Each structure stands twice: as structure tokens, then as C-alpha cells.
Amino acid sequence: MKAIILAAGKATRMKGKPKPILKVGGTEIIRRTVNLLKNYVDEFIFVVHMKEVEDFVKKLDVKKKVIRNEYPEKGNGYSFLLALDHVDGEFILTMADHVYSQEFVERAVKLRGLVVDRNPKYVDVNEATKVKVDGEKLVDCGKNLASFDGVDTGFFVLRKNDISLTNLPSEELSLCDVMKSSRIPVSYLDGLFWMDVDTEEELKAANRLIVKESVKKTGDGFVSRYFNRKISTWISSKLVNRIEPMTATIFSFFIGILSALTALFSPLIGGIVYQISSILDGVDGEIARASMKQSAFGGYIDSILDRIVDFLFIFAIAVVSEEFLWGMLAAFTTTMVSYSTEKYKAEFKRSPFDKIRLLNKVPGKRDERIFAAMIFCLLGFLKELLIFLTLLSIFRVSATIYLVKRSESP
Amino acid sequence: MKAIILAAGKATRMKGKPKPILKVGGTEIIRRTVNLLKNYVDEFIFVVHMKEVEDFVKKLDVKKKVIRNEYPEKGNGYSFLLALDHVDGEFILTMADHVYSQEFVERAVKLRGLVVDRNPKYVDVNEATKVKVDGEKLVDCGKNLASFDGVDTGFFVLRKNDISLTNLPSEELSLCDVMKSSRIPVSYLDGLFWMDVDTEEELKAANRLIVKESVKKTGDGFVSRYFNRKISTWISSKLVNRIEPMTATIFSFFIGILSALTALFSPLIGGIVYQISSILDGVDGEIARASMKQSAFGGYIDSILDRIVDFLFIFAIAVVSEEFLWGMLAAFTTTMVSYSTEKYKAEFKRSPFDKIRLLNKVPGKRDERIFAAMIFCLLGFLKELLIFLTLLSIFRVSATIYLVKRSESP
Known part of the structure; x- marks a missing residue:
């Protein structure tokens, strides 16, 4: 035609x-x-x-x-x-x-x-x-x-x-x-x-509307849907005609690194910077989708950098609070939340969120964990943060495995 | 037809x-x-x-x-x-x-x-x-x-x-x-x-030959190719007509858990049990492929259980050696070795080992890390093991990202 x-x-x-x-x-x-x-x-x-x-x-x-x-x-x-x-x-x-x-x-x-x-x-x-x-x-x-x-x-x-x-x-x-x-x-x-x-x-x-359209079907958590995206789409609509998605990826990565460094000295400020990095983390994807510049490599590197930021923040909290055992558990289990999703995509060649709708309702997505981390940091509950992240992640990974198993049973 | x-x-x-x-x-x-x-x-x-x-x-x-x-x-x-x-x-x-x-x-x-x-x-x-x-x-x-x-x-x-x-x-x-x-x-x-x-x-x-055929194209590391698979295929050929793949998955998972528990009391014995679990880890996949019973769920759960075993072993070594910072780093970075591969499959919808042949030659695959872990445990070098795993994993993840980037550049 x-x-x-x-x-x-x-x-x-x-x-x-x-x-x-x-x-x-x-x-x-x-x-x-x-x-x-x-x-x-x-x-x-x-x-x-x-x-x-x-x-x-x-x-x-x-x-x-x-x-x-x-x-x-x-x-x-x-x-x-x-x-x-x-x-x-x-x-x-x-x-x-x-x-x-x-x-x-x-x-x-x-x-x-x-x-x-x-x-x-x-x-x-x-x-x-x-x-x-x-x-x-x-x-x-x-x-x-x-x-x-x-x-x-x-x-x-x-x-x-x-x-x-x-x-x-x-x-x-x-x-x-x-x-x-x-x-x-x-x-x-x-x-x-x-x-x-x-x-x-x-x-x-x-x-503005094209940037908003780009947020559809991204599998956001609760905090992202009702808070982070309001701000990130506003930022994206200002930047979309000026910068490339990878620039936004790298910028939000550095803010994430900064949050971990800050947390070593002030968990309170670190927690706030961490939440800011979480908001900014939406910008690269929004710009990429709005401008039709999505790339597999962009999605790949963004996801790996997110895992590194999450680890470094937990590492900093573990160092400050000297709660190393809970630090290890929190670092591993939060990484496994993403792993259990990505491995599903790798093995089943589709997104678990399309096939298993209930998974969208299970708490523990990254935006929710980071928002909770900020709240715990503001309150000064560092050990409690690590325990919370561990238990929430174990719950989410278990629920994911259970729902995957159930969706495969005849 | x-x-x-x-x-x-x-x-x-x-x-x-x-x-x-x-x-x-x-x-x-x-x-x-x-x-x-x-x-x-x-x-x-x-x-x-x-x-x-x-x-x-x-x-x-x-x-x-x-x-x-x-x-x-x-x-x-x-x-x-x-x-x-x-x-x-x-x-x-x-x-x-x-x-x-x-x-x-x-x-x-x-x-x-x-x-x-x-x-x-x-x-x-x-x-x-x-x-x-x-x-x-x-x-x-x-x-x-x-x-x-x-x-x-x-x-x-x-x-x-x-x-x-x-x-x-x-x-x-x-x-x-x-x-x-x-x-x-x-x-x-x-x-x-x-x-x-x-x-x-x-x-x-x-x-026996059908079990051996099942090992082709599995992206094995050096230790697996020249050592583990010799034993695991022998075991698989004895078991393939008797047990289901999932039985083998669960059995090798328990041996893996056992290796971590043992390491808490004797890292030397723990290291040997860990290597045994690594050999047994091949059996489920061999049985599944040989008997044409592969399933996406089987591959999914096996991979998640492997990550849990690796974490628990490192956790045990960190506890015994009281090297928690290196423990956190080793636990996170080794998980990221798998994450960087699985995320590639999820995002690019193909195996990185097919597209990026050089990746097969980069050291740091699971079979190699576990064999090295056994050697370090036998020698009593626990802190050194955690440092080694961290550096090797950082090297492998960096090499993976670099090779992925290179393979995507025009």
C-alpha cells in the first residue's frame, strides 16, 4: 500500500x-x-x-x-x-x-x-x-x-x-x-x-499529550501512577524536544549514586534524593517512547543501572546502621524482585504483567519500595527499613512464583 | 503431510x-x-x-x-x-x-x-x-x-x-x-x-547418547564442559527413565541449601557440598531436554533457586568470616551476572550467547564461580573468596554490557 x-x-x-x-x-x-x-x-x-x-x-x-x-x-x-x-x-x-x-x-x-x-x-x-x-x-x-x-x-x-x-x-x-x-x-x-x-x-x-500517552502500559506501581508520573511527565514534556533518552538515563543514574553517597552522611537527605532519582528514572523511558526512540539497549542499560542504584542505597543504609545481615538480605531480595520478572520475560517471551493481571496489584514494585525507603529514612528507622524491604521483597517474589505457577497449571 | x-x-x-x-x-x-x-x-x-x-x-x-x-x-x-x-x-x-x-x-x-x-x-x-x-x-x-x-x-x-x-x-x-x-x-x-x-x-x-545430546548449546562454562557434565550426564542417564525433571531440581536445591548450612560450621566441607550441588544442578535440565519435557516454568524456577543457593552460600561465608561488606558486594554482583544475561533475553528476545559469541569465552559463569569457591574454601581463604567473586562478577557484568553495546552499534 x-x-x-x-x-x-x-x-x-x-x-x-x-x-x-x-x-x-x-x-x-x-x-x-x-x-x-x-x-x-x-x-x-x-x-x-x-x-x-x-x-x-x-x-x-x-x-x-x-x-x-x-x-x-x-x-x-x-x-x-x-x-x-x-x-x-x-x-x-x-x-x-x-x-x-x-x-x-x-x-x-x-x-x-x-x-x-x-x-x-x-x-x-x-x-x-x-x-x-x-x-x-x-x-x-x-x-x-x-x-x-x-x-x-x-x-x-x-x-x-x-x-x-x-x-x-x-x-x-x-x-x-x-x-x-x-x-x-x-x-x-x-x-x-x-x-x-x-x-x-x-x-x-x-x-504534553504525547508524553502522557507514553506512560500507558508501563506496569507502574501505586506511587508512580499517582505521584511520580505527574512530575516526570511534566519534566519530560519540557525536555523531550531537547535531549536524548540516554542523557536522561545517565542523569538519573548519577542522582541515584548521589542519594547513596548522601545517605552515608545523612540518611534523611539521602532518602529524599533517592525518591527524586526515582521520579527522574521515569523521564528516559517517557522521552524514548514519546519520540519513538525506544531501543532494547536503552531498556537494558536502564534496568541494570536501577539495580546498581538500589544496591548502593541499601549498602549505604547497612553501613550507617551497621545492620549488615539485614543489609545483605535486603540487597539480595530486592534484586530478586526484578530478577523474577525479567527471568519470566526471558523464559516465557512475554511480559508477566500482560498474562498475569493480578501481579500488577501485588505491592513491592521499585517506585513503592523507594517511596517507603524515603519515609523510613525521614523517621530515622534504618534497621526497620532493611527488614521491611526484605520482607516485602520476599513476599513479592513468592507471590510472583506462585502466580506464575498458577498461570501455567492447566 | x-x-x-x-x-x-x-x-x-x-x-x-x-x-x-x-x-x-x-x-x-x-x-x-x-x-x-x-x-x-x-x-x-x-x-x-x-x-x-x-x-x-x-x-x-x-x-x-x-x-x-x-x-x-x-x-x-x-x-x-x-x-x-x-x-x-x-x-x-x-x-x-x-x-x-x-x-x-x-x-x-x-x-x-x-x-x-x-x-x-x-x-x-x-x-x-x-x-x-x-x-x-x-x-x-x-x-x-x-x-x-x-x-x-x-x-x-x-x-x-x-x-x-x-x-x-x-x-x-x-x-x-x-x-x-x-x-x-x-x-x-x-x-x-x-x-x-x-x-x-x-x-x-x-x-546415554540422548542424554549427551541434551547438553549441546547450553552455554556451559569451562568447569561444566570438562568436569561437571561428565558426572551429571552419567547420573542423568541412570535417572532419566525414572524421575521427573522437577524432582531433580528440588533435590539439587536442597543440596545447595545444605552446602550453605554446612559452610556455617565448616567452610571446607561446605565448599565441597556446594560443588556437588553445582554438578547436580545440571541433571534437571539434562533429563528435561532428553525426555522432551522442557518447560518454561521448569527453567524459570530452576534459575531462581540457583540465585537463592548462591546467595545463601555467600551469606554463610560472610557470617563465618565476618566480612559483611565484601559479603554484600559478592552477593549482589554474582546475582547481577545472571541478571545481565536474563535481562538481555527479556529485552532483545534472544540469547546473548547466540548473538555475541565472545560472551561464551568471558569467565565468571556459575559453574566456574562455584568451582573457584570450593578451591578457596579448601584453602581457608574466605575473605579472599568474597573479594574474588566480587571482582570476577564486576568484570563479567562489565564485559557483558560492553559486548552488548558493541553488538548493537552499527
Whole structure:
């Protein structure tokens, strides 16, 4: 399947750049769309007007044709007709100033015709293009429809023979004109994250929302869900267009090391720094997922550094409190919490949290242990902290083994 | 594809049972063949004579037809002709008293005609059926050929129209008679493990060899390869037909616990018991693989119990030597050796030992650490043991991270 991406908008600029190459969630809008589509698409047809956009798409590492529209004032319908000669059979059509979540694209590519949202959560309906449908066909569209069935998401899955070129206006030609005169089919996909980006405010909102989307399905504990992530996503949305995930990984590792060093002199302050490092630990993953730069190596090294930080903090507490036996037990058992999860993934080739839902409810995840550590440190209960960590970890590892065993029994 | 399995041999018994249902490597010969073939085969056609064999194959959990040959004295060629009516197009033909390795079957199913071994390593060539080939066709076969090109493995991949039913003798009919009069095609597969089992000695040899095959590709360290496995495979070959893998897992875990308890009173004896537990630790995996009873849960629990044994032994040494700081470091870093490997499998969805061959050469695997621990204990160097384990483990984890990073860089 081919994909047409319309990027020949008139020269509306924000922050000195054309919209398609503005970064949202760490990645230029048009690159994000290409990345989301490339598993479904053999060749991209870009319709461009501005030189900066043309240069940018030419560098994208996908099979492509780049078509210049010299007359952007003729409207995006005209851009679309320029591209139409280069496709056959089924193709995707979308806009370079629209931002879509992965889930939206995964589901939209399986639909037929214009994808319409009857419950748009992230766009200003007053400003959006509305759609009127009759018998699963598009009959009218525009900003000012008196009655409408949903909002145009800018995402289409069309066949070449859906498009009729008769009765088109000869002057300015909007995509809406082409589509309604063709009475193209319509499908519904409601309430998922997508936005068109027209203003600086929308750009900021899209950026923040993409970072928030990145937190879904990460298997967070209680403290992370209701506290750490509120702060880390705020930090990530500020940093996502500026730094690489690995920079955040290394920074939070050093704060973790610092927490252990501090704890040697003041467990109270050390505990607070440890909790700060726990918040920052979310940032690298959020930036990586939001900007679609996840890597197996990134996940690998982040996880090993977390184990080292946890060990060093417990080591420091054991030294300060001179509770070495409990220190050994706490250091080993907390490491085994992660080990029992990672070994599951290694052996069963899937996440235990997907298969064994109850495991999400068992306490003792890292964010919870660290928050508890801070509380114990604030209260000066160091030996009690080590005993608590040991017992909590033994409980969690035992529960994990029990639940794994139960999920395997016929 | 269908598979014909000839199990209607005359009533030759060993240990009071017909050959097809004798256990080799923990599994009945005919069940092993079915297990090895079932990924390639839709339906099995069993030709049986004895009631015990008939009852056994009827209980196998595969789609099947069971055909009784009331006249086994007519020969295995006659058994084959009884089955031939139930196949069309391409089919597999094999014997219920032959034992094949997984590698043999994986490669043989892709071949054409009779699979012939020009370099049979595990069978007595004097007793074997030899094969004479002319232009990739079978022209003669039998035990007493003056000149021959290889040995009949008893494994065929045939098409129905390969078989010609003219010019067959009317009395006793061997498979050899059918095949040579049909001039069936021949393929070569040399030097892999397969055996036909005719005597008690061959049964024992097959059992031992299957256990040895199970050790391949297990990512063993130096001590395991050249010492532990010699003993553990001997033990496994004695136990494989008698116990379940989990029994061996639990037994070696208790020996491991015992080594830690013993070390509290005598590190010297504790070290020896620890090394014994390391040898026994191989048995569960050998039995599981040999008998085709591997399970993800088995691998999961074995690995977690290993970590617990290693921790408890180090804990005991730390208590006896009162070297708690080194004890904490040794306990954590040795756990991280496994963690860095398992996390790789979890994140990259493959074994690091396949992708990063050099990792096999880096010292510090469990078998090596335990052997070293025994030596240090024998010499009474307890603090030195903890320092050694720490440094060796830090070296191995660092090398692992470095090699993983290098393997990911473009």
C-alpha cells in the first residue's frame, strides 16, 4: 500500500519553521507520521511546497516520491490530485500537520474511507472540519455545518476508484470539495488521541499529550501512577524536544549514586534524593517512547543501572546502621524482585504483567519500595527499613512464583 | 503431510516390553518419534501388531489412524503396503524401533526419498541395512551387500507415486524389496545421531547418547564442559527413565541449601557440598531436554533457586568470616551476572550467547564461580573468596554490557 502525505500548506510558520517539521514529542510531525505508517506502507508520496519541507522529506529513510506543488493557493484538494496519479488500488492519505497516536494509526489503517471521530477529545470542535454522513457515504464537510455526524481526522484509507473528478470547482479546490463530490465512504474511530496543530498552544498541548500517552502500559506501581508520573511527565514534556533518552538515563543514574553517597552522611537527605532519582528514572523511558526512540539497549542499560542504584542505597543504609545481615538480605531480595520478572520475560517471551493481571496489584514494585525507603529514612528507622524491604521483597517474589505457577497449571 | 510409523515388528521383547514402547531418554521410542515429527505432520498412520503397542499409540494425543497387521511374519514391506492406502501425495515413513535426534529429524523432513547415512557414527555397520545407489535412485539394499554407498536410516520422505507395486515377491515382503523394486530416490544425511535399537546394549547406548545430546548449546562454562557434565550426564542417564525433571531440581536445591548450612560450621566441607550441588544442578535440565519435557516454568524456577543457593552460600561465608561488606558486594554482583544475561533475553528476545559469541569465552559463569569457591574454601581463604567473586562478577557484568553495546552499534 502507498501513502500520500500532504505537506504543501501555505507558508504558515510557528517558531520560524513550517508546521510539518516542527518537533512534537521529540520528533518532527511528518517524521512521526512516517514512522507510524511505515510498517503498513511500501512507498510514500509527499506533496510539498516549501523548500525546507522538501529537503527534510528527501532525507527520510523510506521509499518515496516527492512532488512539488507550485501553487499551494489552489488548495489541498489540488495537492491531492497531483499525488493521485502516483497511486493505484488502495492507498492511505493523511496530512503533515496532524499528530496521531500509535493506537490511532494501528486501528485507522484497517478501516475504509475517511476516518471520522464522533467523540473528539483533543481538538477544538469549533475549529475542526465537520462531516455529514448519509448511508456510510460522505455528503458534506466544512467548518460551519449546521448538523454533522463527526469530525474529520485527516486520515483516509481510499481506493483510486473512490475518487470522481467530475463537477469539481476550477478555482481553489479543498480536499473537502474532492471528497464530498466523490461521496467517499466513511468509517468511525472515536475518542483516540489525534490533533491537528495550528497554533503554538496546540503545539504545546500535543507535546504534553504525547508524553502522557507514553506512560500507558508501563506496569507502574501505586506511587508512580499517582505521584511520580505527574512530575516526570511534566519534566519530560519540557525536555523531550531537547535531549536524548540516554542523557536522561545517565542523569538519573548519577542522582541515584548521589542519594547513596548522601545517605552515608545523612540518611534523611539521602532518602529524599533517592525518591527524586526515582521520579527522574521515569523521564528516559517517557522521552524514548514519546519520540519513538525506544531501543532494547536503552531498556537494558536502564534496568541494570536501577539495580546498581538500589544496591548502593541499601549498602549505604547497612553501613550507617551497621545492620549488615539485614543489609545483605535486603540487597539480595530486592534484586530478586526484578530478577523474577525479567527471568519470566526471558523464559516465557512475554511480559508477566500482560498474562498475569493480578501481579500488577501485588505491592513491592521499585517506585513503592523507594517511596517507603524515603519515609523510613525521614523517621530515622534504618534497621526497620532493611527488614521491611526484605520482607516485602520476599513476599513479592513468592507471590510472583506462585502466580506464575498458577498461570501455567492447566 | 502424513507420517506412517511401522510398529508391527514380530514379538521381540526387551525388559518384558515390545521395543516401540521401551523408554529411551525418559520417553518411549515411538512417543519420541511422534513428538519430533508432530510439527511437520497432520496425521499419523500407525501399523501395529501387538496389543500393548496398539493400546499405547491409541492414547497418543495426535490425529491418527491405527492399522492392525495380523500377519507380522509377512514382513515390514507388507505392513507398509497396509498403510499405503491411507496416504496421498507426500508422506513420511519411519520405524518405531529407531531413535533419532531432533537435529536429524529437522533436517531429514526437508529431504527426498530414503535418507541414507554415509558416515554412521552410532550404529554397528555389520548389523545395519546397507544401500546401493545408482544415479540418486536406490538399486539394492540388504545386510550383506558386497559394495554399498551408505546405511539405511529407516527414515523416508516419499510420494505415493514413488512406489511401484509390480514384480513384488508374494511371500515374505521386506521394506527393502518394496523400495528397490520401486527404485525410490535417495538423499544423504551424514554423521548425525540416530540408532536402531535391537539389543539391551543398544538400548543403554541410545539412552546415554540422548542424554549427551541434551547438553549441546547450553552455554556451559569451562568447569561444566570438562568436569561437571561428565558426572551429571552419567547420573542423568541412570535417572532419566525414572524421575521427573522437577524432582531433580528440588533435590539439587536442597543440596545447595545444605552446602550453605554446612559452610556455617565448616567452610571446607561446605565448599565441597556446594560443588556437588553445582554438578547436580545440571541433571534437571539434562533429563528435561532428553525426555522432551522442557518447560518454561521448569527453567524459570530452576534459575531462581540457583540465585537463592548462591546467595545463601555467600551469606554463610560472610557470617563465618565476618566480612559483611565484601559479603554484600559478592552477593549482589554474582546475582547481577545472571541478571545481565536474563535481562538481555527479556529485552532483545534472544540469547546473548547466540548473538555475541565472545560472551561464551568471558569467565565468571556459575559453574566456574562455584568451582573457584570450593578451591578457596579448601584453602581457608574466605575473605579472599568474597573479594574474588566480587571482582570476577564486576568484570563479567562489565564485559557483558560492553559486548552488548558493541553488538548493537552499527
